[in-house]
Amino acid sequence: MTTPTTKAEGAGRLQLPPGSKVGIIAGGGKLPIDVANGLTDQGHKPFILMVQGEALPESQLGQFEHEVLSLESIGSLVGILKRRGVTHIVLAGEIKRRPRLGAMRFNLGLLSIVPLVISALARGDDGLLKVVVRGLEARGFTVVGAHQIVPTLTAGEGTLTRLAPSKADWKDIKAAHEAAIAIGVLDIGQGAVAIGGRAIALEGIEGTDGLLARVKDLRGHGRLAGKTGGALVKCAKPDQELRVDLPSIGVQTVEGAHAAGLAGIAVEAGRSLILDSATVISRADALGLFVIGLPAKEHV
CATH class of the missing domain: 3.40.140.80 (LpxI C-terminal catalytic domain)
Incomplete structure (x- = not known):
């Protein structure tokens, strides 16, 4: 057996600037919990935005500052993050379903991204994720990977x-x-x-x-x-x-x-x-x- 390493060679933990606040957009599974605990160990108190039906408030995530957001209310995403003072965002965890278009709550935030989302859906899941990342960055957030926060997961x-x-x-x-x-x-x-x-x-x-x-x-x-x-x-x-x-x-x-x-x-x-x-x-x-x-x- 070779000696295992716990992270990619040359990779290191992300150094967050003073005054940063990390928001975790949390789906299901253990990854959002690991990221939240990793941030806490580094002295940062994250804000958790739980995707309704995926991440559960009664899980370990409930001990952190949090809100629950349905996929159909995604147009409120940016407003919530800004109101909570979030500067950096981690997308972590599984989201097993797509939003029900007939139940979408339309507002100016959602209307501004609908064309991008429609074109991204045609390109598959990875195309949609790239659009989400670009959209968040265009609105002033820094998107970081879970592996940058907790490199020991890699x-x-x-x-x-x-x-x-x-x-x-x-x-x-x-x-x-x-x-x-x-x-x-x-x-x-x-x-x-x-x-x-x-x-x-x-x-x-x-x-x-x-x-x-x-x-x-x-x-x-x-x-x-x-x-x-x-x-x-x-x-x-x-x-x-x-x-x-x-x-x-x-x-x-x-x-x-x-x-x-x-x-x-x-x-x-x-x-x-x-x-x-x-x-x-x-x-x-x-x-x-x-x-x-x-x-x-x-x-x-």
């Missing part, structure tokens, strides 16, 4: 677990990595699974958990019958806006990979997040899975 390069990939595993890693890059070009997803040296499942709108559940269901059918092992690879989409929506794995990913009969997981070092990394690695070791960080921007 996957290091090399084998992070006791178990390293075998020669057969590397064939699966290579095939899944190539497939993940290919669907990233089309802005479909960030992950792929390969078994027996060929890609057999691609991440779609259901996300990584859904992908792994699908692989589990495929075991014992058709050409997969009797085949063991396999690998999940997650990587950033080519030309992705790296300040938002970096690929991430957590304990649930490890559990899902094990349930799907996979041998391990590979992520892109420096451009992927490992949530609660100590627990992730410990659980992977306990289940006999490998977790590795692939060199960024390189094919394996």
Whole structure:
């Protein structure tokens, strides 16, 4: 096993200017909590804007200054952030649904961005995220990545677990990595699974958990019958806006990979997040899975 690193080589924690206030636009999952706790450890008190139905006030986020905003009220976003004195913004966590257009609460703030949002939706999720980032920056905010606030979340390069990939595993890693890059070009997803040296499942709108559940269901059918092992690879989409929506794995990913009969997981070092990394690695070791960080921007 190579010595794991906890952040990208040369990466460092963002130094916030005096008087800065960070607002976290929080979706679901653990990432917003990790970012909020990381800011607190640095002496900064964040403001949390929870996306209704995704982040929960009764979660750990509720202990921070916060408001809840529905996707249909997104036109009020900038006004809320400015009223709270926010200077820097982190977009963190999952948002599983799109706003219901018929329920949108139109105001001048929303009307000003509708044309941009419509054109961005036609380009896919990454196009929409880029428009959101540009729109926030145009209104005076500085958008930063979760990995810049808490660099210890970033996957290091090399084998992070006791178990390293075998020669057969590397064939699966290579095939899944190539497939993940290919669907990233089309802005479909960030992950792929390969078994027996060929890609057999691609991440779609259901996300990584859904992908792994699908692989589990495929075991014992058709050409997969009797085949063991396999690998999940997650990587950033080519030309992705790296300040938002970096690929991430957590304990649930490890559990899902094990349930799907996979041998391990590979992520892109420096451009992927490992949530609660100590627990992730410990659980992977306990289940006999490998977790590795692939060199960024390189094919394996």
